[in-house]
Amino acid sequence: MKFVVVPKKDDDLELYLSKGIDAFLFGVKGFSVNYPEISLEEVKKLAPKYPLFLAMNKNIRNEELKELEANLESLSRFPIQGLFFYDLSILELVKRNKLPLSLVWNQTHMVTNYHTCNYYYNQGVSYGYLSNEITLDEMIEIKKRTKMKLFVQLFGYPVVSHSRRSLVTNYFKDVQKNPGKEIYRLTEKTEDSLLIKESKAGTTILFGKVINGTKPIYSLLENDMNYGILDMNGIERKVGNQVIDTFVNIRQNWKQQSLEERNQIIDKMNERIGDYTNFFYKKTIYKVKKEKSQEEKGGR
Amino acid sequence: MKIVKKVELLSPAGDLERLKIALLYGADAVYIGGREYSLRANATNFSMGEIKEACDFAHHLNKKVYLTVNIVFHNEDLDGVFDYLKEAYEAGIDAFIVSDPWIIQYIKQHFPRCEVHVSTQASTTNKEAVLFWKEQKVDRVVLARELSLDEIAEIIRDTGMDIEIFIHGAMCTFYSGRCTLSNYLTNRDSNRGGCSQVCRFAFDIDSEEEKKFTMATKDLNAATLIPTMMDIGVRSFKIEGRMRSHYYLATVLSCYRKIIDAYEKKELTEDFLRLQLKLLNRVANRETSLHYLTHEADETDQYYTGRQELSNQDFLAQVIGYDKENKRVILSERNYFEPNTPVEIFTPSGKTISFTVTQIYDKEGNRLEKACHPEEVLILPLEEEVEKDSMMRIRIEE
Numbered sequence: 054m055k056f057v058v059v060p061k062k063d064d065d066l067e068l069y070l071s072k073g074i075d076a077f078l079f080g081v082k083g084f085s086v087n088y089p090e091i092s093l094e095e096v097k098k099l100a101p102k103y104p105l106f107l108a109m110n111k112n113i114r115n116e117e118l119k120e121l122e123a124n125l126e127s128l129s130r131f132p133i134q135g136l137f138f139y140d141l142s143i144l145e146l147v148k149r150n151k152l153p154l155s156l157v158w159n160q161t162h163m164v165t166n167y168h169t170c171n172y173y174y175n176q177g178v179s180y181g182y183l184s185n186e187i188t189l190d191e192m193i194e195i196k197k198r199t200k201m202k203l204f205v206q207l208f209g210y211p212v213v214s215h216s217r218r219s220l221v222t223n224y225f226k227d228v229q230k231n232p233g234k235e236i237y238r239l240t241e242k243t244e245d246s247l248l249i250k251e252s253k254a255g256t257t258i259l260f261g262k263v264i265n266g267t268k269p270i271y272s273l274l275e276n277d278m279n280y281g282i283l284d285m286n287g288i289e290r291k292v293g294n295q296v297i298d299t300f301v302n303i304r305q306n307w308k309q310q311s312l313e314e315r316n317q318i319i320d321k322m323n324e325r326i327g328d329y330t331n332f333f334y335k336k337t338i339y340k341v342k343k344e345k346s347q348e349e350k351g352g353r
Numbered sequence: 354m355k356i357v358k359k360v361e362l363l364s365p366a367g368d369l370e371r372l373k374i375a376l377l378y379g380a381d382a383v384y385i386g387g388r389e390y391s392l393r394a395n396a397t398n399f400s401m402g403e404i405k406e407a408c409d410f411a412h413h414l415n416k417k418v419y420l421t422v423n424i425v426f427h428n429e430d431l432d433g434v435f436d437y438l439k440e441a442y443e444a445g446i447d448a449f450i451v452s453d454p455w456i457i458q459y460i461k462q463h464f465p466r467c468e469v470h471v472s473t474q475a476s477t478t479n480k481e482a483v484l485f486w487k488e489q490k491v492d493r494v495v496l497a498r499e500l501s502l503d504e505i506a507e508i509i510r511d512t513g514m515d516i517e518i519f520i521h522g523a524m525c526t527f528y529s530g531r532c533t534l535s536n537y538l539t540n541r542d543s544n545r546g547g548c549s550q551v552c553r554f555a556f557d558i559d560s561e562e563e564k565k566f567t568m569a570t571k572d573l574n575a576a577t578l579i580p581t582m583m584d585i586g587v588r589s590f591k592i593e594g595r596m597r598s599h600y601y602l603a604t605v606l607s608c609y610r611k612i613i614d615a616y617e618k619k620e621l622t623e624d625f626l627r628l629q630l631k632l633l634n635r636v637a638n639r640e641t642s643l644h645y646l647t648h649e650a651d652e653t654d655q656y657y658t659g660r661q662e663l664s665n666q667d668f669l670a671q672v673i674g675y676d677k678e679n680k681r682v683i684l685s686e687r688n689y690f691e692p693n694t695p696v697e698i699f700t701p702s703g704k705t706i707s708f709t710v711t712q713i714y715d716k717e718g719n720r721l722e723k724a725c726h727p728e729e730v731l732i733l734p735l736e737e738e739v740e741k742d743s744m745m746r747i748r749i750e751e
Contacts, residue, residue, distance in 0.1 A: 112478045112497070112528055115507050142481030145488075162533050162544055163453070166426045172455035186536050186544075187427060194428050214532035217499045218650050220568050227657035228562050239556035239566055245538055247556070260537050337536050339424075339547030 054274055054304060057106060058297070059209065059284040062089045066103050072294070073301035076104035076134055078282065081124060084109040084117075086254045087212055089286065093127050100131040108137035110159050111254045112217065122146050129154050135180055148177060155179050157204065161212055162186055167198035174201045182282070185211045189269045189333040193276045202279040207266030208296050209284025210248060210259040211331055220256040221249060236287070248287070262329040263288065267322040269333040270300065271315060274307050295325060360583055360617075362609055363419075363517065364602065365595040368397045371602055372407050372418075377701035377742055378603045379610025382417035383407070384450060386595065389437055390422045390430065392474065392546045393595055401440050408445030417447040423472035425530065425544035426453050435459065442467055452530065454489060461490050468492035473519065474530045474544070479504075483512045493517055495591065498524060499645045502578065506585035515588040520575040521605055521633070522593025524644060526552040526568045569656045574641035576608065576630050580616045600668035600687070603744050604636040607699060628751050635667055635749060669696060670724070670731065672743040682735040683716075684745060691723040695748040700740050707748055708735065 055075035060066065066077060080088030081096070085108045091099065099105055107128065113121055121142065128136060129152040137159035138144060147154050157180035158164060158173045164184045173181065182204040183192050196203055225232045232251075238261060239247040246261030266273075270281065281300065285293045299322055303310075310318070364380035366372035375383050385407060386398045399407060404420065411418045420441050424430065434456070438449065442464040449460055449467060452474035460469050470493040471477060471486050478497045486494050493515040496505060509516050525532065533543055534551035541547030555565035575582070579590070590613070592605055608629040615621040634641070642654045670684035682698070690696065690710060697707040713721045714732040724731055 112476055112499070112531075113482070114500075115479045115504050118479060118481055140478065140482055141475075141485040142479050145481045145485040161531060163425045163530060165544075166428050166431060166453075168426065168431060168455040169453055172458070186533050186542070191428050211537075213537050214527040214534050216527040216531075216568075217645075218526060218568075218570075218655075220526070220655075223652035223655055224558070224566055224657055226652045227655075228564050230562070233560065237566075238559040240559075241538065241554055241556050243538065247534075247537075258534065332536070335540070337540055337542035337545075337547065339542040339545040 054270075054278055055280050056297070056300060056304070057204065057280055057282050059088060059282065059286060061285050061290075064285065064290075066099075068294075069297065070103070072297050073304075074283075074297060076106055078106040078108060078137070080108045080110070081128070083253075084111055084113070084121065084124065086111045086215055086252060087257045087259075093124060096128065096131055096133070100133050104134050106134045106137060106157065108159065109143055110137055110139040110161070113140040113142045118142060118146075122150070125152055125154065126150070137182060144173075144176060144178065157182055158201075161215070165191070167195045170195055170199040170201045170203075174199060180204065180279075182206075185264070186332050186337060188336055189272055192278070193272065196276050196278055204280040204282055205266070205273060205278055206264055207270055207273075207281040207283055207300065208264055208288075208326075209282070210261075210263055210287055213247060213258040213260050215255060215257050217255040219251055221251045259287075260331075263326055264331045265322055265326050265329055266333070267299065267303070267319045268330060270303055271307055274304065292326060296322070360587065360613060361517075361589040362606065362613060363589050363591045364606055365522075365592060365597070366407070366602075367393075367595040367597075368399070369403050369407060369410075371595075371597075371599065373410060374599045374602050374742060375606055376411055376414055376416050378606040379701075379703075380416070380606050382419060382447070382589075383411065384419040384421055384591075384595075386421045386546075387437070387441060390424050390426075390434065392421060392423050392472075392544075392548070396596055401444060404441055404446065405444040408447075412445060418445070419448040419450050419470065420446045421450045421472070422456065423450050423452040423474050424546055425474070426456075427545070430545070435463075438464065448492065450495070457489050457491060470495060470517065472529075473497060476528045476530050480508045480511045483508055483514050483516075487512060487514055493588065495519075497528065498573070499528065499650075501648075502581060502585065502646050505582070505587065509586045516586070517589035517591050518575075518582060518587050519573060519593060520579070520582075520590045521573055521609070522597075523572050523639075524570045526570050564657075567656055570644070570650075571640045571642040571654055571656065572637060573644055573646075574630075574633055574637065575643060575646055576612060576633055577626065578643065578646055579609070579612045580621060583613070583616055598668075599671065600665075600744055600746075601636050603699070603701075603742075604632055604746075607703065608633050611703065624751065628749075631751075632749060636665055638665065667746045667749070668744065669694075669747065670745040672698065672739055672741055672745065673730070674741060675735075675738050676732075677738060680734065680736050680738075681732050682739055684731045684733065686724045686729045686731050687727055689723065689725050690747075696745055697748045698735075698739050698743050698745045700743040702740065704739075706735075706737050706739060 080090040082090040082092045135155040137157040159182045236250045248259040361381040364375035366383040452472040473495040476497040495517040535541045535543040535549045539549040553569045558566040674683040716730040
């Protein structure tokens, strides 16, 4: 498994490489959401030096298509590893213009089954970034039944939703104040919380806990999962480095580690970053059984 | 010669009764969910037998039925889907509405009579993405609800695709398909029909503000834009809300049917449009807006200023029969009314009959002072014959 870090804008990429990170993922300025963005000029400088994946994962509008097409043309001339995309205009333009770009299907919550992976693979898409909302077993089954190379998020705040609306600005306009922070935390009745932030492309909501992929990575390694994504955004640098060291160590030594050693590593990581494993071991439901009435339950 | 297709009014239908109301009140087609693979997993939905009955009913009226198969599939959902599609096809479905693209090829290959419509769940927002779908042999694209009229016009002009637009009903706060709030806060899979509408919750925010943070949006009402949308070539006008009431469906469809027909006949006047808007506003339970169709959505399109959900009391009764011999209408009561109440009955064929209630009788012939028991059978004298399934409401003046 290769590790791809989503760095913070001013992170030391050399340090990451020295720790064993294989590639980096940035957003392309003006065309991405929830990734730190870099301009084409910066891509030009960074691409020859570092293994780079780039993301153009926003919903595209007609008026942006010309610029998008020009950007794709430019990107195809840089030595980048692959381009994460959400909007199908990107697939359409890359195919039509026969651009030598490796594409990563990154429709955030829709990469959920092997049939659709195979569909996009047959359209020329080599990679897929699996949705965070499927289980580990589902990921492994997809891996077994597609030729697509797959990414899984192992660390970082998971993306929950994205809107074109400026939800934070709108709220503060209503209370007649200016937003004072970049990210706000929303809480409801449960202990779970959400993080909300705005950009020019709209509003993104993240879940309030970081994914800890230490336990599932063992199964993913056993099943030859191709890439693990480690998202450093919103994470203290020291913690991020510890996470990287742990994952790199697991990758090197997992075959020799006893169950006890593995559990110790998992426990240690749980202490550091929490034990939230997202949907790796939790299946979502969608058909809700109706509550039985008291009579049906045998009560009054 | 280019064939100009007639514009379509497309209605939701949560069950057979609603489907019949929708088609009788002017829908050209209805979209329904089966018991599987639909984004309203917890609605009543249609059994295969009911799908067959729905198709027979619609086809008899020369109208169409579309089946939503628009979940985002997980591996476990794949078993049985092909048998399900085949059964639905044999039941007479005219089109499948899908969001997961692998299914398109299968439908096109095996069920050539059927159309494939790409759901708004795919959030198609530009003409190149529409061209992608066109190459996949898709027959129609339901565009994302985040587009302006200009963008829609450009897409139609430059792609030549059949385009369907949402014109009325509730809106998602987030791009369709790009929201898993339900998954994270209630463990219900929004992209497989389990959406628990977390976007309508009120949250505490970590700022000094005492006011709760909400992100719910107003509903959409695009009645005033129908002429423009017809001019730019929108093929299908879609109404949201598979679980809305009979009265809601009848009112909304009746209004849009009249607007479309009047514009086609070049008879649409401002007064007529104003009346239809008034009727639509009265049946709405939330405030409405035009959202992205006319402007970049902002704080005025949301419920930050305090949310009002109104309960409509206009609907008084549904017509269940007419006694020609004694010139009496037979009703099923819905809301309170009494003698001297000014009312009107609007019919599936578009007529509106205004009168004042004089006497009310129960089915045994006893005279009543008031009607106050929902679903009670009532009888009122009425000279003019009215069709079954007509709706009686409080008279709404222009």
